[in-house]
Amino acid sequence: MITVNLGMVQSKQIQKKGMKSMKDVLNERYRMETKLGHGGMAIVYQATDLMLERTIAVKLLKEDFSSSPAFQERFKQEAKAAANLSHPNIVTIHDFGLDQKRLFIVMEYVPGTDLKKHIKESEQGLSIENASRLFIQACAGVGYAHRAGLVHCDIKPHNMLITPDNRLKVTDFGIARALASIKPDEITNAIWGSPTYFSPEQAAGTPPSPASDVYSLGVVLYEMVTGRLPFPPSNPEQLALDHRHKDPPSPREFNPRISKELEKIILKVLSKEPSKRYRTADQLGRIMINFTQSKKQEAQDRRSPHTYHLDYSPLAKKEQAGLDWITILVGLLALIAVGGLIPFWMWVYFQVNP
Ligand SMILES: Nc1ncnc2c1ncn2[C@@H]1O[C@H](COP(=O)(O)OP(=O)(O)OP(=O)(O)O)[C@@H](O)[C@H]1O
Numbered sequence: 001m002i003t004v005n006l007g008m009v010q011s012k013q014i015q016k017k018g019m020k021s022m023k024d025v026l027n028e029r030y031r032m033e034t035k036l037g038h039g040g041m042a043i044v045y046q047a048t049d050l051m052l053e054r055t056i057a058v059k060l061l062k063e064d065f066s067s068s069p070a071f072q073e074r075f076k077q078e079a080k081a082a083a084n085l086s087h088p089n090i091v092t093i094h095d096f097g098l099d100q101k102r103l104f105i106v107m108e109y110v111p112g113t114d115l116k117k118h119i120k121e122s123e124q125g126l127s128i129e130n131a132s133r134l135f136i137q138a139c140a141g142v143g144y145a146h147r148a149g150l151v152h153c154d155i156k157p158h159n160m161l162i163t164p165d166n167r168l169k170v171t172d173f174g175i176a177r178a179l180a181s182i183k184p185d186e187i188t189n190a191i192w193g194s195p196t197y198f199s200p201e202q203a204a205g206t207p208p209s210p211a212s213d214v215y216s217l218g219v220v221l222y223e224m225v226t227g228r229l230p231f232p233p234s235n236p237e238q239l240a241l242d243h244r245h246k247d248p249p250s251p252r253e254f255n256p257r258i259s260k261e262l263e264k265i266i267l268k269v270l271s272k273e274p275s276k277r278y279r280t281a282d283q284l285g286r287i288m289i290n291f292t293q294s295k296k297q298e299a300q301d302r303r304s305p306h307t308y309h310l311d312y313s314p315l316a317k318k319e320q321a322g323l324d325w326i327t328i329l330v331g332l333l334a335l336i337a338v339g340g341l342i343p344f345w346m347w348v349y350f351q352v353n354p
C-alpha cells in the first residue's frame with residue numbers, strides 16, 4: 001500500500017520537474033543532475049531526492065565494476081560501515097541501492113571542494129593556521145570512527161570535503177573495516193588504501209590499526225603545510241618501499257614558516273613503527289589543538305608587550321640589583337658597629353684592671 005502511494009508521489013514529482021527520461025532517476029527516487037567528480041571505481045553526481053525534495057550526492061559504481069562481485073562487496077561495505085557513523089566531520093550516508101544492476105550510495109551533498117584541490121590551489125601549501133583548523137576537524141571525524149571500532153584505511157585529501165565556510169567532512173569509508181573483522185588470512189592479497197598515503201604496515205600487507213590512519217593523516221598534514229608529498233609520486237612498488245624504509249625530508253626544508261614544534265609532531269606521526277606515533281586520531285587532534293592554542297598565546301603576547309611575561313624578567317633584575325646594595329650597606333654598618341665596640345671594651349677592661 002505504502003509503496004504504491006509513494007510511487008504515485010514520485011511520478012507526479014518527476015512529471016512536474018520535467019524529467020527527460022526515467023533512466024536518470026535511480027529507483028524512481030533519486031534524480032541525477034550534475035557530475036561532481038569520479039574516482040577509481042565510481043562517479044559522483046549531485047542529485048535530488050524526489051521523495052524528500054532535497055539535494056543529495058549519489059555515488060554510482062562504474063558499469064565495468066557493477067558486475068564484479070568483489071567490487072560490489074567493497075561498495076556495500078562502504079555503505080554499511082559509514083551508515084552507522086553520525087558526526088559533523090563525517091559525510092552522512094542516507095541510503096544504498098541497486099538500480100538496473102548498478103549499485104549506488106546516497107549521501108549528504110557537501111558543497112565546496114575537496115582538500116586535494118584546495119591544496120593544489122595554494123602554491124606553497126596552506127597557511128599553518130588554516131591547515132591546523134582543517135586538520136583538527138579531520139582528526140575529530142576519523143577519531144570518532146576509531147572510537148566506533150573502525151579504521152578508515154584510505155585516508156587521503158581527496159576523501160576530505162571542504163565547505164565554503166571551512167568545515168571539513170571525511171568521506172569514503174570504502175575499505176573501512178570493523179577492527180574485529182580483520183583476519184590475518186585476508187591481508188595477503190588485499191590492497192589497503194592508496195600507495196601515496198598508506199602506512200608502512202599497509203605497504204607491508206599487515207593488518208592496519210587506528211595508528212595506520214594516524215600515519216596517513218600525517219602524510220596529509222605534511223602535504224597541507226608544504227604543498228608537497230613526503231615521498232615523490234612513483235609506481236606503487238616504489239612508494240611502498242619509500243613508506244617502509246625511507247625517512248621523509250624535513251618539512252621545514254620546503255616551508256620555513258613551519259615551527260620546530262610542528263615539524264616534530266609531523267615527523268613523529270610519520271614514524272615507521274606504529275607504537276611511536278599517536279595511537280588514535282583523537283590523540284593527534286588533541287596535540288594539534290594544544291599546538292594551535294600555544295601559537296595563539298605567543299601571537300597574543302607579541303601583540304601586547306606589557307604582558308606579565310615580558311615584564312617579568314627585567315623586574316627581577318632590578319630587584320636583584322636593589323638587594324645587592326642593601327646587603328653592602330648592612331655589611332658596612334655591622335663593620336662600623338663591631339669596630340667601634342673594640343676600643344669601648346678595651347677602655348672598660350683597663351678601667352677594671354688598672
Ligand atoms: N558527498 C559529496 N558531496 C559533494 N561532492 C562529493 C561528494 N562525494 C564525492 N564528491 C566529489 O566527487 C569526487 C570523486 O569522489 P570519489 O570518491 O569517487 O573519488 P576519489 O576519492 O578521488 O577516489 P576513490 O575511488 O579512491 O574513492 C570527489 O573528489 C569530490 O570532489
Ligand SMILES: [Mg+2]
Nearest residue numbers: 039158159172
Ligand atoms: Mg573518494
